[in-house]
Amino acid sequence: MRLFVAVNPPAEAVDHLGAQVARLRVGAAAAAGAQVRLADPADLHLTLAFLGDVEAGRLVDVESALGLAADSFGADRNVPPRLRLGGGGVFGDGRRTVLWVDLRGDVGALHELGRLVRERLRVAGLPYDEKPFRPHLTVARPGDRMDPAAVEADRTDLDGYAGPEWPTTELLLMRSHPGSGRSRYDRLAAWPL
Template sequence: MRLFVAVCPPLEALTHLGAEVARLRIGAAAAAGTNVRLADPPELHLTLAFLGEVETARLVEVESALGLAAEWFRDGRDASPRLSLGGGGRFGQGRSTVLWVDLQGDVESLHALARLIRSRLRHARLPYDDKPYRPHLTVARPGDRVDPADIEADQATLDGYQGPPWPATELLLVRSHLGPGPRYDRLAAWPL
């Protein structure tokens, strides 16, 4: 199973972001039929840890590690972290160009949660990607199908974007299915 751990913004925040993306040049390109690979709002998530392929027999170990991380994170906290989507950026260039929205608010709490998760996964000798954590929400993968100047203009617009605040109330374990239309199955959840 291909697994990752995430926090999902609520529908209100995703709807607000979706309206902003529709006004971008990539939104107009998508409406005109260009395959800019806009992210599907119900599938949008903030990845905290990517485990990759994990044997089905180890799913209980993964759930146990994540349950402990969520429990330790909640201890001593009065409330869930308050976050918002705002600002923007881009990874890659040419065919690998990705546009993303940044995270604002209590981002340090999300970093602390990501460290706890990775610590528990490491302790259980479970696989995970140990790249530095950079919270973001991918909104499109336009690649080289859109003029670079349009992507640059959209990045500048996203950099000025500010979405509504929301509490991160739930940690999710998600299974991803690759393919032309990636699918995500929610396997387990823990309160934050």
């Protein structure tokens, strides 16, 4: 099973972001039929840890580790962290160009949650990607189908974006089903924060 750990923004934040993306150059290009891949609003998530392929027999270990991380995180807080989407950035270049939106608000708490998740996975001897945690939400994959200057202009436009604030109330274990085109995601378990 291909697994990752995430928190999801609520529908209100996703809809607000979708309206913003539609006004960007990537949104106009996608609407005009260009092969610019916009992120599916139903799949938007903030990945805290990517585990990759995990044997089905280890699922109970993953769930136990995440439950302990959520409990540790919640024990230190009276209220869930409040976040909002805002700002933007670009990863990669050429055909690997990705446009993303940043996070604002209690981002330090999100980093702490990510640290706890990774620590518990490590203690349980579970695999995870050890790249530095950079909270973001991918909005488009323009690749090399758009002029880099247009992508940079969209990134600049996202710098002025501020979505609605929301409480981060649950930690999710997700399964990814990669395929040709878009991946499909299933929610396997959740823990309150």
